[in-house]
Amino acid sequence: MRVIMAPTVKEPPQKFDFTVETLIVGAGACGLIAALSAMEAGQEVLVIEADAVPSGSTALSAGLIPAAGTKIQQAAGIKDSTALFAADIQAKAHQENNQALVDLLAQNAAEVIDWLTQTHGLAFSLVDDFDYPGHSSRRMHGLPTRAGSELIDALRSAAERAGIDIICGRRAETLYFADGLVHGVAALRPDGGIETIGCDRLILACNGFGGNRALVSEHMPDIENGLWFGHDGNRGEAVLWASQIGAATEHLGAFQGHGNVAHPHGILITWATITEGGVQVNAAGERFWNEAQGYSEAARAVLSQAQGVAYAIFDERIAEIAEQFEDFKRAKSEGAIKSSGTLEGLAQALGLPADTLSKTIAEISPNGTDRFGRTFGETLLSPPFCGVRVTGALFHTQGGLQVDASARVIRKNGGVISNLYAGGGAACGVSGSGDRGYLSGNGLLAAAVLGRIAGRALRG
CATH class of the missing domain: 3.50.50.60 (FAD/NAD(P)-binding domain)
Incomplete structure (x- = not known):
């Protein structure tokens, strides 16, 4: 050291x-x-x-x-x-x-x-x-x-x-x-x-x-x-x-954390993948917090999960927005971003339980406030789906x-x-x-x- x-x-x-x-x-x-x-x-x-x-x-x-x-x-x-x-x-x-x-x-x-x-x-x-x-x-x-x-x-x-x-x-x-x-x-x-x-x-x-x-x-x-x-x-x-x-x-x-860093690639994944309707799930395929709080708070939320990792789940529509960021393009080129026409296929690519992930995404309702306190808009996740394994990080004080x-x-x-x-x-x-x-x-x-x-x- x-x-x-x-x-x-x-x-x-x-x-x-x-x-x-x-x-x-x-x-x-x-x-x-x-x-x-x-x-x-x-x-x-x-x-x-x-x-x-x-x-x-x-x-x-x-x-x-x-x-x-x-x-x-x-x-x-x-x-x-x-x-x-x-x-x-x-x-x-x-x-x-x-x-x-x-x-x-x-x-x-x-x-x-x-x-x-x-x-x-x-x-x-x-x-x-x-x-x-x-x-x-x-x-x-x-x-x-x-x-x-x-x-x-x-x-x-x-x-x-x-x-x-x-x-x-x-x-x-x-x-x-x-x-x-x-x-x-x-x-x-x-x-x-x-x-x-x-x-x-x-x-x-x-x-x-x-x-x-x-x-x-x-x-x-x-x-x-x-x-x-x-x-x-x-x-x-x-x-x-x-x-x-x-x-x-x-x-x-006081610090800026970031709970959406591709792991183990170490590449920052824009929080637009979440704000535009994406979610984070843990290794069990379940959501675990209100992602609307922000990406700095996400660092502690993600680190509290098993092995300090989570998975950002979004879709191709959101991925197209994220493409304006060079880091996202790099994560995609290095294979950190997984995609599939079905949730079952995405779950397999990420190593998540397909039935639980499908149930988690199905529970999201338009214009409703969920049990975590997050409100989604009219546009919900739809195929093709995307995901990336992430961890929490400290970016700067x-x-x-x-x-x-x-x-x-x-x-x-x-x-x-x-x-x-x-x-x-x-x-x-x-x-x-x-x-x-x-x-x-x-x-x-x-x-x-x-x-x-x-x-x-x-x-x-």
Whole structure:
């Protein structure tokens, strides 16, 4: 097992190897958006990234960012508002979020999408053929393949066109902090050497702590045995540094799970397979929960079943909707998706009892609320049928550093660290205290908006 060294905080050295105005740790969506924003504001920018190429949790996601009031929405004739968006976020999180943070994200999301589209040429479009749980309007914006890898590549290309320096293979291990301010970091090179980088201000875009199993066990024991589906680089540097410099943290038990990951293939299966009328059954061929609660809650529900697995059952109509997602296409090409003209044939392909599966599907009635509390529409499952074996996974954490309206890190005493900023998984998100508050797109929403705000802010 890899030993994860605790990030340290030290007094700054007398001299740094080099210095920069704005230093950004992490080249995921948050870090790259922050870099573009900072460059636009006339700042000298450097991004350091632990991986060999930028990727992070963004590359593992569907790359969808929710926003209300974008020009893309308006062109599609979709009526939405930031107030409705904020209300949806709070409703999913059972009103546990800081309202000011919710409003900040909801009110700034459209500007970020419009800016990325018009200024940097990212080809966003709406997911307009199905509804995401908890969203009152169709507001999910994504690039053509609906893949996070396309989003991260597009942002990296935009940064390169802007002349932004991105140095990969540099993991920040030491934070230099003195007199209430950040002075720089020390970064580990691939050859084992150390570089010290001074800065006027620092933006932490280094994501959460899902890859640090000790922190996961401490803060979210309900999911500690789930498949880790996020990025292994998420080791919790921001949270661990916060404890050493007196920074405030919140909702460290919040996370995005996903209970629809193809097993053993490890490929994310879009939740559209469920929201459009599909169901999940266990190894006995029986439904076991109200799937309408969402895919994050599904992680714990699925893990509670025998061997921590379940089966998503849907049909060809739903599969055609899911085909817009690159991950679904890959799962299909790798044989994870089974199909048959009959439920009996599908049951055989999945290793399920045919009689029980048939009875389970027959019990679904149109426009009725079932014993789990889920209401189905008029369109029920019909042949040909599809299915996939799935497990529950932890995708990323949603708790982290508290930030103000400028994305500056807040101290435990209520003040701010005037030259330290955080966004994305490094900052506290808007999913409340656990997994029940994860609204689709929360992670990239916080990454995009806080990255944009932190990038264009000036020290102090």
